[in-house]
Amino acid sequence: MPGRRGRSSAPARPSPAECRVFGALSRSARIRSNSEDIDANVEARQERQAILTRAKPATASFILSESCLRRRVGTAEIMREQLDHLSEMALQQNVNLQILPFDVETPGGAMSFDFTMLRIPSDGIAADLEFVFVECLDDARYLDDKHAVSTYNKLWGQLQAAALSPKKSLNVIRSVRQQYSE
Secondary structure (H helix, E strand, C coil): CCCEEEEEECCCCCCCCCHHHHHHHHHHHCCCCCHHHHHHHHHHHHHHHHCCCCCCCCEEEEEEECHHHHCCCCCHHHHHHHHHHHHHHHCCCCEEEEEECCCCCCCCCCCCCEEEEEEECCCCCCCCEEEEEEEECCEEEEECCHHHHHHHHHHHHHHHHHCCCHHHHHHHHHHHHHHCCC
């Protein structure tokens, strides 16, 4: 059984499908001074994305702030490509993609940072491995403490409940994509 992955994306971030955009932004904003670091990060993101389309894909759930769709990052062409990619991923059986719209109430501070929840199933008698990866601009942490994982699981549930259904989310993605065609 593949592992399950959940990801919440903060408003300041584009989508999880932003490899090309990430590289362009990193170079233009001088986030990283070394272009080899940027290229390595883009390559790592592409490798992570491949787990969703391989023969036995992982199951993944994503919650993106509506701003991830609407904040223009790069050219209109890049935005169309990114939104098309999100639409394609949202149609995959193993992917659950939800949009957290601007007009819903969210738990305080819930969307001020990125976090990824990972569960790796055990093949034996041991319990599944569960941990949370929390990102910020200049640091990242792995949390495996049961209380921390439980707190993030609760937050994830609240965000899923507040977000649009996958079908409505796909409609929003397609609608925003149309705006970049005009």
